[in-house]
Amino acid sequence: MTLQIGPHSVQPPVVLAPMAGITNAPFRTLCREFSGGKGLFVSEMITTRALVERDAKTMRLIHFDGAEKPRSIQLYGVDPVTVGKAVRMIVDEDLADHIDLNFGCPVPKVTRKGGGSALPYKRNLLRSILREAVGNAGSLPVTMKMRKGIDDEHITFLDAGRIAVEEGVTAIALHGRTAAQHYGGTADWEAIARLKEAVPEIPVLGNGDIWSADDAVRMMRETGCDGVVVGRGCLGRPWLFGDLVAAFEDGADATYAQPSLREVARVMLRHAELLGEWLENEERGVIDFRKHVAWYTKGFSIGSEARKKLAIASSLDELGALLSELDLDQPWPAGADGPRGRTSGRNKVVLPDGWLDDPYDCAVVGADAELDTSGG
Numbered sequence: 001m002t003l004q005i006g007p008h009s010v011q012p013p014v015v016l017a018p019m020a021g022i023t024n025a026p027f028r029t030l031c032r033e034f035s036g037g038k039g040l041f042v043s044e045m046i047t048t049r050a051l052v053e054r055d056a057k058t059m060r061l062i063h064f065d066g067a068e069k070p071r072s073i074q075l076y077g078v079d080p081v082t083v084g085k086a087v088r089m090i091v092d093e094d095l096a097d098h099i100d101l102n103f104g105c106p107v108p109k110v111t112r113k114g115g116g117s118a119l120p121y122k123r124n125l126l127r128s129i130l131r132e133a134v135g136n137a138g139s140l141p142v143t144m145k146m147r148k149g150i151d152d153e154h155i156t157f158l159d160a161g162r163i164a165v166e167e168g169v170t171a172i173a174l175h176g177r178t179a180a181q182h183y184g185g186t187a188d189w190e191a192i193a194r195l196k197e198a199v200p201e202i203p204v205l206g207n208g209d210i211w212s213a214d215d216a217v218r219m220m221r222e223t224g225c226d227g228v229v230v231g232r233g234c235l236g237r238p239w240l241f242g243d244l245v246a247a248f249e250d251g252a253d254a255t256y257a258q259p260s261l262r263e264v265a266r267v268m269l270r271h272a273e274l275l276g277e278w279l280e281n282e283e284r285g286v287i288d289f290r291k292h293v294a295w296y297t298k299g300f301s302i303g304s305e306a307r308k309k310l311a312i313a314s315s316l317d318e319l320g321a322l323l324s325e326l327d328l329d330q331p332w333p334a335g336a337d338g339p340r341g342r343t344s345g346r347n348k349v350v351l352p353d354g355w356l357d358d359p360y361d362c363a364v365v366g367a368d369a370e371l372d373t374s375g376g
Helices: 025-035 048-050 056-061 080-091 116-121 123-136 157-165 187-198 213-223 240-253 261-279 282-297 303-311 316-324
Strands: 004-005 007-011 013-017 073-075 096-101 142-145 149-151 172-175 205-206 227-232
Touching: 007 205, 013 025, 013 096, 025 172, 025 261, 048 073, 048 080, 073 080, 080 096, 080 123, 096 123, 116 123, 116 142, 116 149, 116 157, 123 142, 123 157, 123 205, 142 157, 157 172, 157 227, 157 261, 172 227, 187 205, 187 213, 205 213, 213 227, 213 240, 227 240, 261 282, 261 316, 282 303, 282 316, 303 316
Parallel strands: 013 227, 073 096, 096 142, 142 172, 172 205, 205 227
Antiparallel strands: 004 007
C-alpha cells in the first residue's frame, strides 16, 4: 500500500504530524529508526517570515539528517507574498524535497489574528496563498493540512479541498475536528470520508484519534483515505511507527511493540542524548527532554517523587541514575496505549472583528499572526 506525494512514494502510507517543539530532528530520527526508514516524517512547523528573515532558531529547525529522504518541511504563513518567497528560498537553496502548508492550528493567539484554522474561511486568501506556494515550488510537491472548519456553524473543509485541487496542491490532510474542539471530543472520521469523495483527484490523508496501529488501519478502511497522519499518538512512543509498518505489511499476523520499562528507559536516554547533540549542549538537551518524561512513563508504576525528579533532571548521568532506580522489569502497562497529549475540550474560537461577515472578502492578516504555535 503506497501513498504518492508527487514523485515520492511513501510506503506504508504513514506520516508523522508536525508538532511544535516535538518533531525536531532527534525525534524524527527515533521514529524513523523504529520504522526502518519507512513512512514520511515532517519537520516541526516553520513560520515563513522567520525563514525568509533567516532567524537563527528557524535555520536550526530546518536541519535534516543525511538519512532523511524525502526531506519534508511544514510551513505556516498568512501572507501570500511571504509564503511565495519562503517556498522559492527552499527551492533555490535545496532545503527540502516536500513542502506542507499548515492551516490547522487552533491556538487562540493565532486564530484571533486570522491565522491557522481560521484562515480557510477566507476562501480568496487561502487561494492566494496556495497559488503563490505552488507557483514557486517548481518540481517540489506542495501539500496542506487543515481542520474541518472554525466551528460546527462554519465548516470549510470541502470548499478548501476544492480550492486546493484547483491550485495544484498534491495532497490534503484533514484533522477531523473543528478549531472550536481544539483536541477534545472525538475526531469526525466521516468528514475525512466526505473529503475523499469530494476530491478524488488527489490523495487525502486522515488525522485524529490514531492511538494505535489498528486505529490507522481502521481509519483507512472506514473512510477510504489514502494515508494517515499520526500526531499525539506517538508522544513518548516513537516505536508506534514500527507498529504501523507491521500493521500495513503483515496484516493480521502483525506483532506490536510492548516494551518493558527497561526498554523505554533506554529509548528515553537515547532521545535526550540526541537532543543534546542537536542543540550542541547536553544540559539544554536534557532540559528540552523534560516535557517527554510524562509521555514515556505513562501507565508505569512510578512514584510521584520519582516522576518529579525525572522531570527536573539536567544531565544524562542524572537522568540515567534516576531511571536505574526504578523497577525496570515492569511490563508494558495496559493503560498506556490510549489517548495522550492535549485533550482540551470545546472552546469559543477567538477571531478578528468581522472575520465571519464575508468568506470571500480580501482579508489581510497581520504579521503578528506568525507566532510559534502548534501544528494543529
